[in-house]
Amino acid sequence: MEPGAMPQETPASDRPEAGALITDPHVAGDQDGPIVIANEFADVIVSRVRTRNGMRLDIWSPRRGTRVQLDAVELDCLSYQEPETFTAMLERTPGA
Amino acid sequence: MSAADNSQGITPMLAEIREGIAQGRVPARIFNDQEIFDLERRKLFGKAWCFLAHESEIPRPGDYVTRSIADNSIIVARDEHGNICAHLNMCRHRGNMMCKSEMGNASHFRCSYHGWVYKNSGELVGVPYFKEGYDTRLDRKQWGLVEVRTESYAGLVFGTLDPQAPSLDEYLGGFQFYLDIYLKQGLGGSEVHGPPDHWVAETDWKICAENFSGDGYHTPVAHQFGFHLGYFPSSGATHSEGWAVHIPGKGHSIGLGHTPGMPPFFGYPDDLVEQMHESLSPQQLEVFSKTRTAVGSVFPNLSFLIQPFSLVPGEPGVRFCTMRLWHPLGPGRMEMWSWCLVPKGASDEYKEEAYKAYTLAFGQAGTFEQDDFENWTKVTRAAGGSLAQGLEFPYVMGLDRPPLEDWPGPGHAVSPYVTDTNFRNLWGTWADYLARED
Ligand code: FES
Ligand SMILES: [Fe+2]
Numbered sequence: 001m002e003p004g005a006m007p008q009e010t011p012a013s014d015r016p017e018a019g020a021l022i023t024d025p026h027v028a029g030d031q032d033g034p035i036v037i038a039n040e041f042a043d044v045i046v047s048r049v050r051t052r053n054g055m056r057l058d059i060w061s062p063r064r065g066t067r068v069q070l071d072a073v074e075l076d077c078l079s080y081q082e083p084e085t086f087t088a089m090l091e092r093t094p095g096a
Numbered sequence: 097m098s099a100a101d102n103s104q105g106i107t108p109m110l111a112e113i114r115e116g117i118a119q120g121r122v123p124a125r126i127f128n129d130q131e132i133f134d135l136e137r138r139k140l141f142g143k144a145w146c147f148l149a150h151e152s153e154i155p156r157p158g159d160y161v162t163r164s165i166a167d168n169s170i171i172v173a174r175d176e177h178g179n180i181c182a183h184l185n186m187c188r189h190r191g192n193m194m195c196k197s198e199m200g201n202a203s204h205f206r207c208s209y210h211g212w213v214y215k216n217s218g219e220l221v222g223v224p225y226f227k228e229g230y231d232t233r234l235d236r237k238q239w240g241l242v243e244v245r246t247e248s249y250a251g252l253v254f255g256t257l258d259p260q261a262p263s264l265d266e267y268l269g270g271f272q273f274y275l276d277i278y279l280k281q282g283l284g285g286s287e288v289h290g291p292p293d294h295w296v297a298e299t300d301w302k303i304c305a306e307n308f309s310g311d312g313y314h315t316p317v318a319h320q321f322g323f324h325l326g327y328f329p330s331s332g333a334t335h336s337e338g339w340a341v342h343i344p345g346k347g348h349s350i351g352l353g354h355t356p357g358m359p360p361f362f363g364y365p366d367d368l369v370e371q372m373h374e375s376l377s378p379q380q381l382e383v384f385s386k387t388r389t390a391v392g393s394v395f396p397n398l399s400f401l402i403q404p405f406s407l408v409p410g411e412p413g414v415r416f417c418t419m420r421l422w423h424p425l426g427p428g429r430m431e432m433w434s435w436c437l438v439p440k441g442a443s444d445e446y447k448e449e450a451y452k453a454y455t456l457a458f459g460q461a462g463t464f465e466q467d468d469f470e471n472w473t474k475v476t477r478a479a480g481g482s483l484a485q486g487l488e489f490p491y492v493m494g495l496d497r498p499p500l501e502d503w504p505g506p507g508h509a510v511s512p513y514v515t516d517t518n519f520r521n522l523w524g525t526w527a528d529y530l531a532r533e534d
Contacts (some may be wrong), residue, residue: 039201039358041202083176086204087221090204092222094212094213095213
């Protein structure tokens with residue numbers, strides 16, 4: 001189906017593509033933060049963003065230019081990982 | 097040839113220097129000498145247990161501080177499982193400094209040069225372009241950060257570069273009894289109050305280490321304003337009273353100044369004194385309750401001081417505790433590190449008061465600190481002068497005095513407080529290290 005063909009209130013030009021990040025959390029809805037989490041090796045900016053129907057946590061790494069937005073299930077899943085899980089992630093992609 | 101003859105290098109003279117120390121003579125030049133500094137770096141700081149950090153400086157997983165042993169930068173971290181570990185602060189790839197901040201929190205350290213990533217417990221985990229670049233040639237297990245051996249006593253984390261070194265317990269050799277006055281202030285023990293102050297001083301570390309091994313002798317003169325203005329509860333008339341104790345052959349010592357008529361544990365809040373009746377042994381209580389000033393050092397360069405100090409002249413003193421590290425940078429040059437230790441179980445009000453008293457007396461601009469460094473810098477400069485190369489200082493105070501027989505604590509104890517007894521043991525131990533075969 002052509003984007004824009006769906007009947008909804010948001011004008012087609014403002015509508016995100018499927019899977020796309022919410023590009024501006026300040027416009028996207030009310031939030032706490034942003035909170036900066038930084039040490040001498042990295043800095044990230046964390047904020048709560050509201051989608052049309054719910055909430056995500058936006059993690060933005062300005063130095064790297066990458067961003068991810070995690071929902072409650074993903075965050076819940078993070079909450080019970082062992083430290084080794086993150087070590088393994090850094091093993092695969094240390095971030096050159 | 098005199099022990100201080102300057103016609104040749106100092107190494108062949110070490111035996112003679114040791115003999116001189118036992119008889120109460122110490123060469124002036126040891127306090128500002130390149131050759132002595134080089135020997136110390138290798139034979140003393142390369143072998144001894146050296147202070148790294150207080151556990152309360154890294155309370156949570158990922159917390160780390162960077163410290164030094166001799167000219168090596170060391171990362172002291174609490175890993176993700178809560179264990180304390182220490183590693184050389186040097187990336188194994190091409191040697192870049194891993195942690196440039198002096199404190200922080202990180203689960204992994206990432207090198208700023210080529211991006212190698214290590215766990216905070218030292219294992220190498222991430223290597224950029226690992227498959228593309230290294231094929232199978234690099235075994236990551238072989239290239240973790242270099243571990244430094246650590247052991248702790250009552251919150252103090254020490255490290256040694258010598259894998260053969262005896263245990264920390266054996267190294268301290270009974271000095272723990274006296275360290276407890278600083279480290280077991282109440283049931284929760286002691287903790288640091290904020291990060292340390294540190295700065296570079298044109299002073300030889302040994303002058304400070306000697307002073308904090310119990311130099312009660314300088315106090316009424318160097319710090320006379322402290323006495324006269326009513327900041328410090330001692331008087332010139334009785335200031336020599338008290339005890340000096342050292343652990344023979346280990347180099348650790350403490351001076352215990354006593355003011356006649358001063359109530360036991362004067363300057364501590366009552367509830368803390370009550371707690372100390374549980375945290376300290378009866379023998380420790382007997383010694384410490386009579387102590388106004390406790391000024392002591394763990395060989396070679398970690399020192400402590402407890403004394404009451406008035407926030408407003410003439411008002412009753414507040415007891416504060418400072419811990420300091422005299423870190424050598426070169427002959428006659430050092431980095432001064434100074435912490436305020438407070439009783440963990442005390443009220444916030446008392447902790448603040450104690451911190452104020454510490455800052456007034458021993459922060460970088462503290463009155464006592466200024467008095468001391470003014471003198472120590474001048475001593476250092478003089479010791480480096482050409483004429484001073486052949487001179488010795490007298491260390492004969494208390495030379496014939498026998499140890500006290502009924503002293504309740506370990507070590508060699510003498511009275512009064514004012515004596516060179518501790519210093520002869522300090523310099524004797526120091527010379528033993530320097531003379532030892534590798
Ligand atoms: S020096 Fe650290 S990655 Fe190259
Ligand atoms: Fe002093």
